[in-house]
Amino acid sequence: MGSTPLLTEGGRPGATMGPGTDAAPRHPALVSGAPAPETPPETPPYRSIFAHAPLAMAVISPRGTVVSANETLGTLLGVTPEGLVGRAAADLVDLAADGRTWSAYREVLAGDRSRLRCTRRLRRPDGQALWAQVTVAPLDGDAPGLLLSVADISARRELQARLRHLQLHDPVTLLPNRALFFEQLTAALDPEADAYGGTGRVGLCYLDLDGFKAVNDTLGHRVGDRLLTAVAERLTRCAEEAWQSRAGAPLVARLGGDEFALLVRDSTGTDQLADLAESVLDALQEPFDLSDRRLSVTASVGVVERRVTGTTPTALMQAADTTLYWAKADGRARWTLFDPERNAHRMTRQALAATLRPAIERGEFALEYQPLVGMADGRLRGVEALVRWNHPQFGVLTPNRFIALAEEDGAIVPLGRWVLRTACLQARRWQLDHPGEPPIFVSVNVAVRQVWDSDLVADVARTLEETGLAPELLQLELTESALMGSAGRPIQALRALSGMGVHIAIDDFGTGYSNLAYLSRLPVSVLKLDGSFVRGFQYDSRGGGREAESSPADEVIVEAMVQLAHRLGLSVTAECVETSDQAARLRRIGCDTGQGWLYSRPVAPGRISDLLAQAAVGKP
Structure with missing residues (x-):
């Protein structure tokens, strides 16, 4: 058996000569040349304290071999303290398991690093595993050795694992x-x-x-x-x-x-x-x-x-x-x-909603005007103002792309004010530029939320006063579904507007609830027939007037609505008039005005000025 390793009084590590001290370490890189016997240490006064300390410790030489180990370390590793002497410390605590730790350990041995501390999972000879915190640091003073300490932190790790599981x-x-x-x-x-x-x-x-x-x-x-x-x-x-x-x-x-x-x-x-x-x-x-x-x-x-x-x-x-x-x-x-395509539409919708209000302030909106033509004589009677959004990213957007968004977040109120003022200014400018022609009216779409969320009556009155446009040259369009069931403030607002002389039109008439009772209660002056009825009025021009895809029911319904409207003192506008055949049948039924691509698409204000000028030139 090898003799018991000791510590010198000055803390200098060493071991008495014996068979155990010549054991070669498992990491030859720590040893230069053949193994040399360690310097025998002197007996320290605190030998018993080291040997029986509750912290597992060992003194290792600058070459990385164990010079002396206490009983706690032996018990922890399942080996007698004497059995640890001469063995490579790195092998005992698995310091070569990863390159970073192994490099740091060699720096400590060489004196280029003050301390190494790491956590290792060790396995005893009996197969039992434990978690250990390993520290390697130089001995105090000028002693050439290092102190290896190993703390069993298995209980702490288990508690941490339980806490982490709960978290x-x-x-x-x-x-x-x-x-x-x-x-x-x-x-x-x-x-x-x-x-x-x-x-x-x-x-x-x-x-x-x-x-x-x-x-x-x-x-x-x-x-x-x-x-x-x-x-x-x-x-x-x-x-x-x-x-x-x-x-x-x-x-x-x-x-x-x-x-x-x-x-x-x-x-x-x-x-x-x-x-x-x-x-x-x-x-x-x-x-x-x-x-x-x-x-x-x-x-x-x-x-x-x-x-x-x-x-x-x-x-x-x-x-x-x-x-x-x-x-x-x-x-x-x-x-x-x-679905990426469905998501792209959603993202576009979100992007539009987020930039609606700033776009109003930046002046990204513009108006185009679609003529409303008298069915009897084909003369220009008025125009409908249609808003366009000149979006810097998505190009020119029509109302169906953003009006619903504006209604959802309330941006329809400032946008509606801008449309109203811009349209009235333009109508007044046409009137001043063409004094010899009967002035044309301008029709502006109004969302029901504009009636609820703003003082529409005050907005209209102020706009008419500022622009100088006569009230009878302004027509406000509301959809049938928006008017149905309206009570209280909307009804009062519409009556006040009608009392000012402003015309109220029901847009897309015939597609909503089709409850005619409200026509007697609302201050309506115009019905605009939805284009779905007009599209049924088709003639095959190749067949000498023979009907193609014609809907007799549509004609009966439209004729009945026109007669009812006239009996109530209302005028009727037919939307989506695209062919002369449609226009002829609508004229025969008694529609007052028509709107659609037969007459003109929505155009810039300058084109309406041209139409007014042409009408003036064509006068007898």
Whole structure:
């Protein structure tokens, strides 16, 4: 047996000569030449303190071999202290497991680094594993050796693991929570994942329960939590069954509330995700038996599948959230696959909504005017003002692209004021530029929200006063559906406007509720027949007047509406007049004015000036 290693009084490490001191280290790079016997240490006064200290320690030589070890280290590693002497310290605590730690250790041995501290998972000879914090630092004073200390932190690591598990798992369903889900999602989108033989794709099923809030509100949160737990169990079972023959089942997580996600790493395509979504819906269709009650729920699922390259967690979740919204909007209890074209339309809609108000201030809107022509003599009677948005990114946009957005967020009020003022100014300018011609009226579309959210009567009065336009040369158009059911403020506003002399027209008449009773209550002066009726008035010019795709019912309906309007003292305008045959039949029925491409498309103000000038020249 080798003699017991000692520490010198000055802290200089060494060992008495013996067989154990000549053992070659397992890392020959630490030893230059043949192993030389260590300098025998002197007996220190604190030898017993070192030997029995509760902290596992060893003195190692500058070459990295163990000179002396205490009993605690021997017990920790399952080897007697004497059995450790002469062995390479790096082997005992696995310092060569990674290049960075091994390099730092060699720097400490060479005196180029003051300390090394690292965490290692060690395995005793009996197979038991432990976590250890390893520290290597020079001995105090001028002693040439180093002190190796090893602290068993297994209990601390276990506590940390338990705390981390609590932090990363939902306490109700015990599923991974939002934090762990995003941690795993980020790892799944690591571009280097392709290097490990994966598909380079990722899939996500993002779902929530339809009507879960009603369960919480009516039955209480305890029942709601039990339902969430039961849903989590079915989702987990569904994921495991779907991946029985493959490794790496989808990660099932609860993201909060009644929202769940199934993350598929290395997905094989949309078919795989579609099958998973179908199985999820099937699994949740079966009623849930919760003690004394049975509940049935459905789910809506948004499905996204794409390549890892170029995808970020934020982008993937935005796509999933959008797709889940589509699934709910399409009727719930279904899954919907992400559609780039549908998303592009949504993004365009959002972009337009975000820039509407600033666009008004920047002067990006303009008006075009479509003539309204007398059916009897073909003379220009008025124009309808149609707003256009000269968008810097999307080009010229017609009203159907942005008016609904403006109504939703209230931008229709400032936009409507601008349209009203601009149209009235232009109508007054035509009147002044062509004093010999009967002045033409201008018709401006008004949204019902303009009546509710602004003082439309005051706006109109102020505009007429500032522009000098006579009230009877202004016509305001409201749709039939907007007027139906109107009461209170809208009715009062329309009556006040009519009392000022402004004409009120019902646009798209015949396509709304078709309740004629309101014609006697509203101060309406003009009906504009919807183009769907006019399109039925077709003649085949090749057949000498023979009807082609003609609708006799349309003609009967239009004739009845014209007669009714005239009996009520209203004039009638036919929209979408495109052919002379249509115009002839509408003239015979008794329509007062026509509007459509037969006469003119919407044009710039200068073109209306030209038409007025031509009318003046054509006078007898």
